[in-house]
Amino acid sequence: LRSEDIFRLLVETIKDYAIFVLDPEGHIASWNAGAERIKGYTTDEIIGKHFSVFYPPQTAASGWPAHELKVAAAEGRFEDEDWRVRKDGSQFWASVVITALREHDGSLRGFAEITRDLSLRRRAEQALRETEERYRLLVEGVKDGIFLLDPSGYVVTWNAGAERIIGYKPAEIIGQHFAKFYPEEATRRNSPAHELEVAAQTGQFEDENWRVRKDGSKFWSSVMITALPDAKGKLYGFSKITRDMTQRRELEEGLRELSGRLVRVQDEERRRIARELHESLSQELSAMKMMLESTLLQGNLAPATKDCLDEALQLGDRVLQGVRSLSCLLHPPLLDDAGLVPALQWYVDGVSKRSNITVNLEIRPPKFPRLASEIETSIFRIVQEALTNVYRHSGSKSADVLVEQNAGRVCVRIRDYGKGIPPDVQRKLSAAVGVGIGGMRERTRQCGGELSLSNGEPGTVLEAWFPAKPENRVSRRIKGVRLDTAKLAVNPSQNCHWTGG
Ligand SMILES: Nc1ncnc2c1ncn2[C@@H]1O[C@H](COP(=O)(O)OP(=O)(O)OP(=O)(O)O)[C@@H](O)[C@H]1O
Ligand SMILES: [Mg+2]
Known part of the structure; x- marks a missing residue:
């Protein structure tokens, strides 16, 4: 093969570029395989036609193709990226280079045009621009x-x-x-x-x-x-x-504060009801019992009346017990008057008896000092809530309660050996509000302490510490009884009641 033939073969077989020759007026003189593939015309169809058929009608009508040839003739080459039209009328984005072909004497023989279909690249670039724009809008929005x-x-x-x-x-x-x-x-x-x-x-x-x-x-x-x-x-x-998140934080703080207020209001209300039950209802019931007893002592009663009074007296006893027990559970007078430790002992004994859960209470040091009333109340309520949870949720047969004071801190730890708090519940509890664990946490926080829950493997450990603020109460008198000196008795049926006075 001569080198000319090799060159011809090369041009004819290249598929990625449309390579063709135009005469000086722009009529197509040769056509390669790439041109056929890109533009859709066969060689027979296109030879002799004017190359303006490759332009969109408007561009062709405006005289642009002739302008391109003029520039190529004047400057040697013309280069552009623009729309071109295929035989089937569809358009594609083309890169075009037109080169003037001159004889040795300088006379114009025609033009070589090389066209590449850049539609894919253009689509990719456009997609990228659109993506960038979407991201920009997203980020800005x-x-x-x-x-x-x-x-x-x-x-x-x-x-x-x-x-x-x-x-x-x-x-x-x-x-x-x-x-x-x-x-x-x-x-x-x-x-x-x-x-x-x-x-x-x-x-x-x-x-x-x-x-x-x-x-x-x-x-x-x-x-x-x-x-x-x-x-x-x-x-x-x-x-x-x-x-x-400032607003959310403020809302959360507000909610937590509300939780704290809720437990304080609950405390006050329980204390008020307990006092009401103790001071009016049980006093009046005692007076009623005394009246029944003195009537019974008169002796000249018909047997049926005597039986009836006896029964009424027994009923009065039971109601009185019930009222006292209710009053004590709502707010044990022991807590205000004898202090946290006797109140806890009384409560823990009651739980052990009522629930079949063995509760071990340990106090360190055994001679435990009195603390500020809000701290004593908080610790008592935490033990109460936590043991109620142990009873209701853990399935544990035993629980340990430890109250310890050292280094200016009081720590209370309630541990059970049950099934533990499921992780999903535990996650929610960190932001819980209300009177349960959320209330305990807030109660602790408002006393300057902290509450935490952990896995006891097995069971659950609830721990709270408080600054050990010393006692701040003044002694009070109820119905002539100096409560801080009155003897308090815990009777076997777990009802505490006042003696002496
Ligand atoms: N000792 C425990 N063992 C296993 N699960 C527990 C224990 N304590 C708490 N939980 C789980 O944590 C949840 C939240 O307890 P929390 O005391 O806050 O509310 P509650 O007991 O459901 O209702 P309440 O407001 O009456 O106390 C419980 O519903 C229970 O699923
Ligand atoms: Mg609870």
Whole structure:
């Protein structure tokens, strides 16, 4: 083969490019396989036709094809990207190069045109642009602050949400270090650098904490920092999502406070009802019993009347017992007057008897001091709630109650050996409100302490500690009885009652 033949073969068989020759007026003189594939005409159909058939009608009518040839003739070549038309009328995005072909003497022989179909590339580019635009709209549209940091923590992008939450305009903050958003003490603790380090090492850092706005005010923020590795795995930077949770935090605090108020109101109400039951109802019942007894002692009663009075007297006894027992469970007078330890002993004995759960109560040191009344009440109620939970939910046959004072703290621990709190319930309990565990937690918090739940393996351990504030009560008198000196008795039927006075 001569080199000319090789060259002809090459051009004819190339499929990815339409390669053809035009005469000086623009009529097609040769046509390769690629041109047939891309434009859809066979060689026989197209030879001799004017190349303006490849242009959209409007472009062709405007004289553009002739202009392209003129430029190619004048400058040697013409290059463009534009729409072209296939034989079937469909359009494609084409890259076109037209080169002038001249004889040795400089006279114009015609033009070589090479066309490539770039539709696929154009579609991909357009899709990418659309995706980028969608992401931009998404990032701009969300209320959360979303921005990028470079690997050292300097702000690279800044969305409208970040401006809304933190207050800086993009021009004010891009290029600045993100430590600007941290309170001074956090910067001193080196938190910003630490957070980036954690994100770089583990992929992500998540936190809820205080951050600072442009105007210096603080807001409670939920933060997520995500490391962004590039295609080669090298750290490209970080994305940071910031959410203003101040309102939610305030709501949660309000709810917790409400929980605390709820248990305090419940305490007061129980105390009031207990006192009412004890002071009026049981006194009146005692008076009624005395009247019945003195009537019975008169002796000259008909047997039927005597039987009836006897029965009424027994009934009065039972009602009195019931009222006293109810009063004591609502608020044991022991708690106010003899203190936490006797009240707990009485309560724990009652639970052991009533429920078939063996409760071991341990007090350290055995000679336990009196504490501030709100702390004694809180500890008593926590033991009461926790043992009620053990009875209702754990299935345990025994429980240990430990109350310990040391180093300025009082700790109460209630442990059972039952089935434990299911993890999903335990997760919800951390934010629970109400009078159960949520109420206990808030009660503890408001006394300056803390409550925690843990897995006892087996069973559940509920632990609360309080600052050991000393006793602050003044002695009170009820119906002439000095309660702090009155003897208190616990009788075998677990009803405590007043003696003496
Ligand atoms: N000792 C325990 N063993 C197993 N599960 C427990 C125990 N204590 C609590 N739970 C679980 O935790 C949940 C929440 O307890 P919480 O005391 O807050 O509410 P409650 O007992 O259901 O209702 P209440 O408000 O009357 O106390 C219970 O419903 C139970 O599923
Ligand atoms: Mg409960």
